[in-house]
Amino acid sequence: MGVVERKERERELRSESIIDAAERIFFDKGFEHATMNDVAEEAELSKGALYLYFHSKNELCMAILQRSLLILKGIFKSLKGNNNQTGIEKFPELASEFINFTKQYPNHYNALLSYREHRENCPVTGKIIKSTIEENRNINNIISEIIRAGQIDKTIKTDIDADKLSLALWGNFTGIMPSSILSEKVMPNFNPEDIIEYHFQLLINAIRT
Amino acid sequence: MGVVERKERERELRSESIIDAAERIFFDKGFEHATMNDVAEEAELSKGALYLYFHSKNELCMAILQRSLLILKGIFKSLKGNNNQTGIEKFPELASEFINFTKQYPNHYNALLSYREHRENCPVTGKIIKSTIEENRNINNIISEIIRAGQIDKTIKTDIDADKLSLALWGNFTGIMPSSILSEKVMPNFNPEDIIEYHFQLLINAIRT
DNA sequence: GTCACCAAGTGACCAATGGTCATATTTTGT
DNA sequence: ACAAAATATGACCATTGGTCACTTGGTGAC
Incomplete structure (x- = not known):
């Protein structure tokens, strides 16, 4: 049963898609002016979820x-x-x-x-x-x-x-x-x-x- | 009457002493963790006064x-x-x-x-x-x-x-x-x-x- | 099928802080 | 002596990084 593996894969994908979103936001607005809310919205996630994948901005x-x-x-x-x-x-x-x-x-x-x-x-x-x-x-x-x-x-x-x-x-x-x-x-x-x-x-x- | 000149000199001194204070604070706490309140206190001025001399942190x-x-x-x-x-x-x-x-x-x-x-x-x-x-x-x-x-x-x-x-x-x-x-x-x-x-x-x- | 469980996700909330501004104080020129 | 200008104050505001109690939905045991 590859459930664990699939979950791991999905976690990796989520993580990558958050980075994708962050790139779009940070590159567009600049690191200082971009907010985690922006990133969350772009990633179609809540802000809290971001912190499940990354410890900080x-x-x-x-x-x-x-x-x-x-x-x-x-x-x-x-x-x-x-x-x-x-x-x-x-x-x-x-x-x-x-x-x-x-x-x-x-x-x-x-x-x-x-x-x-x-x-x-x-x-x-x-x-x-x-x-x-x-x-x-x-x-x-x-x-x-x-x-x-x-x-x-x-x-x-x-x-x-x-x-x-x-x-x-x-x-x-x-x-x-x-x-x-x-x-x-x-x-x-x-x-x-x-x-x-x-x-x-x-x-x-x-x-x- | 060198009032203007004296004021200019004083302003310069104030400015330098703010930078002195900022150095102590920033070098000690690091830029990110130091606050303008810290600097103001160290410079023995109010926060508002800092902004009379510098536009921003x-x-x-x-x-x-x-x-x-x-x-x-x-x-x-x-x-x-x-x-x-x-x-x-x-x-x-x-x-x-x-x-x-x-x-x-x-x-x-x-x-x-x-x-x-x-x-x-x-x-x-x-x-x-x-x-x-x-x-x-x-x-x-x-x-x-x-x-x-x-x-x-x-x-x-x-x-x-x-x-x-x-x-x-x-x-x-x-x-x-x-x-x-x-x-x-x-x-x-x-x-x-x-x-x-x-x-x-x-x-x-x-x-x- | 059902149900307890748990990882994943939510968003209201908090504390901290950069910056502002109406007000107060001091200095200046007359 | 006094008005005007310069300087300084600190309560206040808006913003935001980060948290956490709570919800959701898939999972596996029975």
């Missing part, structure tokens, strides 16, 4: 953020799987794929950047937090594997520390673009892509064999 | 953030003014000075990272926002001037784009460290400084003559 945001990480993981994974390019050729692709991501999923990108904001109001023990950290680890691993592949095919210097470089790149992704938002009219001639691409160019010179 | 946070930028500007300025080092020697100092800043002023560093969170809830036209953007521009200019000085003393390649590199570095500062918070146990062997320093090492190889 912040945790619901973390669930959206997790989706962003999953999207990114998919992107980098398929870059890694592409066997027509050498490691060093894939390197600038990391940048351009990320830029594509920010353009194709601006709201999810935005959610990604709001990590700090929501993270600190969520319990450390939560399942969502744990899997968010896990996804982040996965992404970093994929990036460093791409770098290591370049070392194996001898297009990237072997003395490069793939793990550290991978973290540095991730830092770029979550830093450079916001910095350009921060800078606003600081350097009106440049857009974020210019900066990211230029930075990667410099790094290529430092890591290629 | 978010704008008050931006005032704190502005102080962070001023601190950083001072740090980079004195690095720039040091005439005992060549440009390329100053380059890694940018990283270590920033790391020092994060350790010496963890709360202000934290405030800096919360830019996005508060910025989007402030009116674009506000005086505080404008001067925040201005300070950010100043910092970027100082960094690029340091790089250009290295090109003049011939320790940094002349074909390096100082403006772009400066923005990329700023992106690092606001990205790498948070990424390591994000990553949390992703790479437990490394701490943020390792990553920042490694990254700068790679860049040095790319830009030195």
